[in-house]
Amino acid sequence: MKKGKATIHDIAEKLNITASTVSRALNDHPRISEATKKQVLKMAKQLNYQPNNIASALRSGKSKLIGVVVPTANRNFFSSVVRGIEDIANNFGYKVIISQSYEDYKKEIDTVEAxxxxxxxxxxxxIGKNTExxxxxxxxxDKGIPLVLFDRTTNELEVSEVVIDDYLGAYQVTEHLIKQGCKRIVHFTSPKKINIYRDRLRGYEDALKDHKIPFDPKLIEESNMQLEDGRKSxxxxxxxxxxxxxxxxxxxxAVMGAMQVLKEKGFxxxxxxMLAGFGNEPFTSFTDPPITTVDQKSIPMGRITAETFFELLNGEKNNNIPQKTVLKPELIIRKSTQKNNLFNQNITIP
Incomplete structure (x- = not known):
């Protein structure tokens, strides 16, 4: 027997009991005595037994696994959402498989299939930015498997989703800039198949309209919103x-990229x-000057997303009736939008 390849039959043979008894002991079945459970667990550890989750899923109909697909895991926002998801999932005895699409449509398809x-x-x-x-x-x-989207969603799928009010966040940022005297506000956006960018653009446009400032399409720059894209824009x-x-x-x-270029050009x-972003990534509080941004409530978003998922999984909610949860964003005003250093500390507008 190779190390790491032990089966329940190997454990049963060592203990001179049936494989079904081993299986029940490993699954904490109430009919199995505590003494037998302890013996089985001890032998499983000695033999380096690893359960076959797929085989278990086939038998029980439950794998106790949730697949989480994110564009990238090295962003504070997505890693914090995953943390919130895991907080709830672990309480239900579930583990999370994290997969990254890297904003690649083909990889997203392959990830879901896997x-x-x-x-x-x-x-x-x-959803990845390049997914259309x-x-x-x-x-x-179609397989009847629960699916919940968070942050980046689309109107083309009738599924439950958890988002922040991107429209409100963008409106608040734009209105704040207008109140600081700005009238020529450039807006960086991304492909509009993704709801968040469409809603943020709409919030920007409506704030201009409400303050009698004409919309100028020349001030709109569309890209994939990475640092280098911000520089190019x-x-x-x-x-x-x-x-x-x-x-x-x-x-x-992207706004960090814009800051780099503006400084290089002597602005x-x-x-x-003035500069303002969206996301409240940690680096925004350490730049010179610190960048005004919108906090997306990432950990609460993850927890609520997981709670929504388990409501669907446990039949508490109808999978055919989509549920949309909208969280309220917070505008965090920093020195990048404060002329004459009128304020010496951050201001949060809920």
Whole structure:
């Protein structure tokens, strides 16, 4: 017998009991005595027994696994959401399989397929920026497997979702910039198949409209919202000679790129150009000056997403009736949007 390849039959043979008794002991069956359970667990440890989750799932119909698909796990927002999901999942005795799509449509499809093959009991996902077709998620629904989306969602799927009020967050940022005297506010956005970017653009537009400031399409820059994209977008605006007095980016990373370019070109922040992002990534509080941003309530979002998932899994909610939970964002005002250093500390607007 190779190390790590022990089966319940090996344990049964060593203890001179049946394989079914070993299986029940490992699953804490009430009919098995505590003494037998202790013997089985001790022998399982000695033999380096590893349970076959897929085989167990086939027998019981439950794998106790949740597949979580995120665009990338190295962002504070997504890692914090996963932490919130795990907090709830662990309470239910579930483990989380985390998969990254890297914003790649094909990888997202393959990831969902792999999770289905692993017999997960359900999937929680945030859609990649480059995803424009959703057949892979429809396949999950067609199989009757619970699917919950968070943050990045789409109107093309009738599923339960947990989001923040992206429209409100963007409106608050834009209105704050206007009240600081800004009238030429550049907006960085991304492909509009993803709801969050469409809603943030709408919040930006409505704030301008409500304050009688004309919308100028030349101030809109669309990209994948990475740091390098923010640099390119900022260079495009400057090279075209477009007048601006602020940048509101739907991504903290892209606004960081804009800050780099503005500093390289000799612009003073916030005296000449104010900067605001979205996401409250940790680095935004350490830049010079610190960047105004919107907090997305990542850990509460993860917990509520997991709670929604288990309500579907346990039949407390009808999987065919989508449930949408909208969390309220918080605007965190920092020095990147405070002229003349009027404030010496962060201001949070709930």
């Amino acid at each position: 999770l289905l093959n692993a017999r997960v009991d359900g999937i929680i996902a945030s 077709k959703f057949d892979h998620f429809k396949k999950v629904l 900022m260079e495009n605006i400057i090279n075209k000679g477009i007048a601006l007095d602020a940048v509101f980016s739907s991504s903290d990373y 003073k922040i916030p005296e000449q150009v």
